[in-house]
Amino acid sequence: MKMIKTIKTCCLSLLLMLCLLPLQAIRAEEKPTVTVSTSFIEDIVQKITDDSVNIELIIPRGSDPHLYSPLASDLDNILNADLILYQGLHLEAQMAEVLADYGYAVTQNFNPDDLISVNDGSEVDPHYWFDLNLYKQSVEEITNLLIETYPNQSELYQNNSNQYLAELDELQLWVEDKLEELPVENRILVTPHDAYAYFARNYAFQVYAPQGISTESEVSNEQIIQTVDFVVNHQVPAIFLDTTSNPQAMTKLQEGIAQKGHEVKIVGGEGQELYSDSLAPSGQENDTFIKMYQHNVNLIVENLTK
Structure with a gap:
């Protein structure tokens, strides 16, 4: 009787070990x-x-x-x-x-x-x-x-x-090579959100952005007026929305520029915004850094070439 009990205990222990092995294997294979x-x-x-x-x-x-x-x-x-x-x-x-x-x-x-x-x-x-x-x-x-x-x-x-x-x-x-298509005098980038200063420093652009480096701040009427004067004085052909900016500020800007007799294009809408603080959602266009960077450069060159 004692022997039968011992055999049963051993069988249960072996069964338990066999059940735990897959769990241990799963844990071992878990990715950090x-x-x-x-x-x-x-x-x-x-x-x-x-x-x-x-x-x-x-x-x-x-x-x-x-x-x-x-x-x-x-x-x-x-x-x-x-x-x-x-x-x-x-x-x-x-x-x-x-x-x-x-x-x-x-x-x-x-x-x-x-x-x-x-x-x-x-x-x-x-x-x-x-x-x-x-x-x-x-x-x-x-x-x-x-x-x-x-x-x-x-x-x-x-x-x-x-x-x-x-x-x-x-x-x-x-x-x-791509920026060789854009003369230095045309390298003026106007956006609401000042996310492109590093790009500008490396590639001889002048950036004008009324909102500053953080989208936490609001664009004031005074900043809109100053930007209108800048665009008109420099005869900038296009101003750019980015993916984290409020388009309303740029619409007000466009209206102010038109009142001064200068026509400017707002570059925006789906697939036409500059990327600033995020890549596109996975599986969409521009969902990697290299694709995003190429998209931005292509968009800038296409719309600032006079």
């Missing part, structure tokens, strides 16, 4: 989770990790990081992440403190002299990704953080990073 604040970082991590991690995006594609209000689920994604990466430079305004407590800013090792200061030096323009050299630095920073966190994937990550950096080098050459 990398939580990222913006679509730009999401795109970089996708390029580097080659589907070896789960990526949780906090600020949805198409949303404005300057205005984004955190949700309860965002805190869950932060607390449950294996690695948290955010842009920094106060781009994620309402989430800046919590992200700084738990994550790594991909701009943390930038040389301050390479960044653009605004408002008499009291703020830094966070839109550094329009400077392709700075963007490549953030790719390298993210690569190093991923390799440090997941050293068993170091060869894959470094190879993918090198390939992506080579693609960005090609993009840089393409941009320079």
